[in-house]
Amino acid sequence: MLCHRYPDGDTLGSAYALVRALQQLGKRAGIACSHEPGRMYRFLETAIERQSFEPRCVVAVDVAAPSMLGEPVRSKWGERVDLCLDHHASRQEFARMTYVEPDVGAAAEVILRLLPLLGVAPDREMAACLYTALVTDTRGFRTASTSPRTLRMAAGLLETGIDGAGICRRVLDVKSRGFFRLQGHALRELRFSCGGRCAVLTVTRELMERYGVRDDETEGLPPLARRVEGVLAGVTLREKENGDFRVSVRTAPQLDAAAICAVFGGGGHHAAAGCTIHRPRGKDPAGQAAAMLERSVEDALRAIGIDTKEECE
Numbered sequence: 303m304l305c306h307r308y309p310d311g312d313t314l315g316s317a318y319a320l321v322r323a324l325q326q327l328g329k330r331a332g333i334a335c336s337h338e339p340g341r342m343y344r345f346l347e348t349a350i351e352r353q354s355f356e357p358r359c360v361v362a363v364d365v366a367a368p369s370m371l372g373e374p375v376r377s378k379w380g381e382r383v384d385l386c387l388d389h390h391a392s393r394q395e396f397a398r399m400t401y402v403e404p405d406v407g408a409a410a411e412v413i414l415r416l417l418p419l420l421g422v423a424p425d426r427e428m429a430a431c432l433y434t435a436l437v438t439d440t441r442g443f444r445t446a447s448t449s450p451r452t453l454r455m456a457a458g459l460l461e462t463g464i465d466g467a468g469i470c471r472r473v474l475d476v477k478s479r480g481f482f483r484l485q486g487h488a489l490r491e492l493r494f495s496c497g498g499r500c501a502v503l504t505v506t507r508e509l510m511e512r513y514g515v516r517d518d519e520t521e522g523l524p525p526l527a528r529r530v531e532g533v534l535a536g537v538t539l540r541e542k543e544n545g546d547f548r549v550s551v552r553t554a555p556q557l558d559a560a561a562i563c564a565v566f567g568g569g570g571h572h573a574a575a576g577c578t579i580h581r582p583r584g585k586d587p588a589g590q591a592a593a594m595l596e597r598s599v600e601d602a603l604r605a606i607g608i609d610t611k612e613e614c615e
């Protein structure tokens with residue numbers, strides 16, 4: 303089971319649940335991911351047994367394009383994916399077979415539809431994995447992708463007796479002290495443009511080192527900028543070790559985040575998408591990357607007839 307790079311709760315929870323289901327059916331199964339799961343997701347590992355084997359079938363979960371596998375997983379498995387289980391609307395076909403439910407709350411919803419077909423009813427461990435996936439991808443059932451079915455599925459998972467509140471605290475709320483300091487710093491320097499409709503939050507390597515924050519801890523940042531009153535596009539820039547910037551875009555319903563990211567070769571969902579800005583040049587690489595995104599957001603706003611010169615209400 304292949305997870306995407308910088309694994310989040312959805313790709314991990316979905317993959318762990320499916321591996322557990324397969325192991326219960328007497329199959330050998332395991333997980334491959336280019337990055338170590340964040341500390342808050344380590345508890346998922348107890349759901350499965352570590353087995354060593356040469357896989358005959360390769361499945362990617364919550365992966366919209368081979369590049370999302372990251373290295374080394376893309377080089378090793380990217381060209382021999384048999385099945386892709388996903389929920390990204392904007393995606394690149396790369397597997398022999400693909401099953402996608404576009405823009406449903408989480409890839410876990412696809413897994414939850416698949417389990418009965420395998421003859422497996424989710425036990426508590428599987429339910430904890432899938433609940434983690436649902437609450438992380440829907441930010442606690444708050445996204446537009448949260449449907450009545452998402453909530454019904456969540457209800458079914460809670461009925462197995464899992465600690466829903468505990469999972470939410472662990473995967474959504476708790477962060478290190480350093481993270482809160484870093485967030486405070488980044489928020490103070492939040493950059494506004496397009497008449498207040500675009501906000502860019504930047505986290506440089508220097509900032510992460512100063513506050514002792516690891517990459518996996520910054521997963522909760524992308525929704526922040528979009529929460530500011532009047533903001534239609536919230537952009538988060540996170541500098542990688544090699545000087546590239548990981549870009550996350552969150553948009554209001556009238557703007558397509560995937561289209562804004564497609565300009566830079568990325569993609570994702572209508573309301574949430576990502577891309578990479580490769581080592582921007584100049585004295586201020588972060589400022590350069592921010593300006594590039596601001597231009598793309600400005601174009602998107604103009605395309606829907608918004609005058610970006612005028613301050614928003």
Ligand SMILES: [Mn+2]
Nearest residue numbers: 312364409439
């Ligand atoms: Mn997902």
